[in-house]
Amino acid sequence: MALPQDGQNANGLTKVTEIPKGKELIFIDPTTNEGGIITLEDLTTQILKNLTSQTFALDQGNITLIEALNKLNSKVFINAVNLSTFSVNIKISKETYTSFLMYGATSQNNGFMYIIFIDIVSAKRTVNFIKIADFVANRTFSGTYSDDTTTLTINASETIWGGIKLLMFK
Secondary structure, eight states, X not given: OOOOOTTOOXXXXXXXXXXXTTOEEEEEOTTTOOEEEEEHXXXXXXXXXXXXXXXXXXXXXXXXXXXXXHHHHTTOEEEOSOEEEEEEEOOOOSSSOEEEEEEEESSTTOEEEEEEEEOOGGGTTOEEEEEEEXXXXXXXXXXXEETTTTEEEEEEEEEETTOXXXXXXX
């Protein structure tokens, strides 16, 4: 990444998708024309501190994001058995779509996170897995949902050491 020349049009700079560690960012207050330099790491810390300490008006009341995540985590289905097929009984609406956040890890370097989308009855309850992140490139998941037994069955292409966790979106 080359530095821009004096008077260079900012739109002419090379676009990047990731800022390398250790780089610094320049900021300017357009009102006062004052500015400064901050490292990416310091900016990240500042953003995370603000996100974790700020309270938000949520269904559960005015709470921080950490408190909200802790409340959600207390309602997570967890199956920590080393399997490749998992089943959970949960009754879901026949007329509305249902989504779960599924996550886990098979080792410290092989985590995964997917959204599980279960369609409505008239669409034959198809179960889709939308990958958010998976550090095992060839791992796949498939699933079925039965309204008769209210059972969601998840099949993995390999044993999931350490199990899975599911969080339901309402």
